[in-house]
Amino acid sequence: MQIISIGEILWDVFPKGETLGGAPLNFSATAQRLGNSVALLTAVGADVRGMQAIERMHDLGLSTDLVQIVPNAATGTAIVSVDESGNANYAIQRPAAFDCLTSDDVLFSRIESLHPDWIYFGTLAQTNPPNEMLLHRLVQRLPGIQYFYDMNLRAGHWNPALIQRLSGLATVLKLNESEAETLFQLTCSSEKFSLERFCRHWSSAYGSKIICITLGSKGCAIFSNNTIKLFAGFTVDVVDTVGAGDTFAAAFLHGLHQDWSTERTALFANALGSLVASRAGATPQWTIDEVFQMMIAERLS
Secondary structure: OEEEEEOOOEEEEEOOEEEEEOHHHHHHHHHHHOOOEEEEEEEEEOOHHHHHHHHHHHHOOOEOOOEEEEOOOOOEEEEEEEOOOOOEEEEEOOOOHHHHOOOOHHHHHHHHHOOOOEEEEOOHHHHOHHHHHHHHHHHHHOOOOEEEEEOOOOOOOOOHHHHHHHHOOOOEEEEEHHHHHHHHHHHOOOOOOOHHHHHHHHHHHHOOOEEEEEOHHHOEEEEEOOEEEEEOOOOOOOOOOOOHHHHHHHHHHHHHHOOOOHHHHHHHHHHHHHHHHOOOOOOOOOOHHHHHHHHHHHHHO
C-alpha cells in the first residue's frame, strides 16, 4: 500500500527531553513499519531541530523526499504534559514550519507519480488556509484515491467549519469519544449523545464510509455498513498515551487495506495502540510478534 501522509512534524518537548512527533509522523512511522510505503509531505525549519527531524525520519525508515525546508520559520514544537492517568496535553507553538507548505505542479506531479492508494491527513496543519487548499487541490488531481481523516482536535487549533469540510473528504474518519461528543453537541444539541447517533448523523451528513471511534482502555467502536460494533481493548500498564491513537490509525488502515474482517482489524489496531501506550514516547520499539501474541491471548481468555 502506498500512502501519502500530509501535515505536521514537530518535537514533543517533555520535562526530561524531546522526541519527534506530530500525528502524521507517528502514523507514518507505524504504517511504514507494518510494511507499507509512506511519503510524508511536511515542512521543517532550517534550524537544528529541523535537521535532527530529518535524521530521525531516516532512522525510522521514512522517506524525506517530500519534506520541505522553510528558511524563515521554526521547526514545530509541542510542550507536553502528562496527567496521572498517562493522558497527554499539548501546548503547540504556532506559526511553525509545517504551516508553510508550498505547492506547485512539480510537487503534484511527484505525488501523482507515486500512485498513492490512500492519503492521510489530520486537522492541525489544515487550520492554515494554504495547507487546506493544497489538500483540496490534491483531491482534484487524484480522483478515485481514498482518504483517511484522523481528526486529532487540539484545543485552540480547530473550528467546526474546517472539521465539516475535512469530513466531507474522508473515506474513513477516526476520532475519539470526547471529540465525537463535542461535535454531536455542536450540531445536534437537542438530542442525547450516543456513539451510534453521532455516527449515523456524521456519516449521513458527510459521507464517510467508515467511522472509527477510539474509547481509550475500553477499545473502539467501528461504524460501517450502517451498523456500529464495539470491540474491547487490552489491559496494559499505561506509561503515556502519546502516539497511541496515531498508531491505532495506522494499524486500522493496514488491516482495512489487507481486506481483513472488521473484527480482526479492530483487534489488531487495539492491540498495537495499547502496546505503544505501555511504552514511553510516540514511536517506541515493538515487534509484530508482540502484537499477534496479544491478539492470541485475548482470544484465548
